[in-house]
């Protein structure tokens with residue numbers, strides 16, 4: 001720091017500036033007391049400030065402020081940058097409110113200056129009073145998060161957010177430094193000025209510590225918000241949003257809107273999040289007339305782009321959108337196209353945009369993501385079989401084998417990086433009297449032997465039932481690139497069934513697809529457990545596809561907890577789109593195998 005004499009109040013003002021000593025920093029200087037004091041304090045500490053002023057052209061005398069700041073910088077021997085932007089015109093053009101437009105344009109300008117001068121940080125002179133006003137304003141507007149002005153965002157730093165305004169003025173008086181007063185700051189017609197001039201002094205007459213108290217609310221709220229915001233960023237696409245707490249969903253919505261650059265009001269976030277949680281539909285028009293929709297548990301920020309067919313159309317097939325009477329032949333029977341679109345959670349207003357290939361009213365292909373094919377349509381169009389459907393077929397065959405052997409019917413295969421099956425497995429827990437003998441572990445071990453490496457990067461684990469924590473852990477250890485499962489497992493699933501373990505950071509995150517041929521996998525489990533619930537003596541008579549006799553005495557008995565009575569599985573999105581013939585009551589799934 002410099003050896004210049006430091007007036008008393010600077011004792012509070014200079015320590016927060018220590019990180020900037022010797023550094024080039026851009027400081028936004030409006031000409032008001034706070035930013036003038038910050039500029040002077042930075043010079044005093046030995047930082048290397050660049051004074052930057054934006055003329056918002058909102059007042060006739062605004063050019064006077066710019067000239068005043070220029071002269072101040074020159075007197076201090078500090079580089080100066082300025083720009084003049086007609087902010088009112090920008091606000092009209094972009095549909096932003098004036099305050100929002102001024103803020104966006106100002107920070108854009110400050111960022112440009114920082115790039116020009118290779119400055120690491122941009123400093124603004126917000127004080128504790130600004131913070132208190134912002135929290136109070138948020139409270140009065142009914143905002144859910146009262147974290148106020150953040151001390152840091154990107155390159156922007158606000159080192160004086162805990163500094164009382166009185167210290168700033170005392171500091172300037174001590175230096176004999178004057179400043180410019182913005183007349184709008186004294187106009188109680190402006191809400192912020194009214195809070196500052198009328199409301200806060202009234203509150204302070206009864207609560208002398210009101211400013212510090214509101215600043216504390218901001219700090220605590222920011223800490224809470226950081227935790228909840230982190231949970232929101234960890235929401236994975238394979239987990240139903242309906243199971244998430246409203247506080248996390250609100251942050252999920254706010255993050256999505258912010259990432260898309262869309263402005264919003266707190267109440268709008270509330271409505272969208274509530275619809276997500278309840279699985280309802282909500283249409284909201286954001287500031288700037290942008291429409292967003294929540295439906296089917298998804299937030300739709302832009303009109304959906306539906307996939308067009310990328311193969312030559314067989315003779316007689318027509319590309320069109322849906323028509324009354326459209327039907328689709330699927331592995332489990334024929335279904336109405338409208339039911340398939342409903343199950344796939346396609347928003348109502350989008351349904352007439354989904355491309356369809358049909359022969360008359362016989363739909364062959366539906367342009368969803370992934371596309372839905374009628375039985376035999378792939379062959380007719382000369383398209384290869386869907387490798388995931390085929391792999392799940394293999395896993396289902398292994399699951400049936402497990403059922404025949406009196407095991408919980410779960411099967412798994414591992415596809416190598418080239419798509420060939422390199423590992424197979426099914427449950428053998430009862431045979432071995434070892435509850436770790438799960439299908440996935442067997443398939444992963446065989447894949448490692450086949451490929452000659454324990455690392456299965458680029459491989460896909462395909463399993464009929466959502467993996468338990470043990471098997472997910474094994475897949476993570478093996479660095480499996482993708483996990484595809486059939487039925488959801490609300491009793492032991494580690495991908496959202498009980499808990500979504502991938503919401504935590506494990507250093508490796510496989511891609512996850514749930515619900516592939518889920519109906520078949522769930523039905524197999526349901527039938528097996530129904531059979532096992534039959535009284536065994538003397539009336540027990542197993543169905544043909546199940547083990548011919550009750551398990552021998554040497555095998556551990558199936559615990560009652562393994563045959564739950566009533567809890568349905570979590571809905572799986574692809575169950576509907578890829579295996580829409582699933583009907584009847586949801587299956588009961590095992591807690592363990």
Ligand SMILES: Nc1ncnc2c1ncn2[C@@H]1O[C@H](COP(=O)(O)OP(=O)(O)OP(=O)(O)O)[C@@H](O)[C@H]1O
Pocket residue numbers: 027028029030031032033034035036052053054055056106123124125126130182185
């Ligand atoms: N026209 C401007 N040009 C550059 N920076 C600005 C401008 N207006 C505001 N800032 C920066 O943003 C901070 C907060 O803005 P705000 O509108 O609360 O300040 P102000 O009341 O105009 O002035 P001050 O905070 O300097 O007393 C300022 O402290 C300053 O660092």
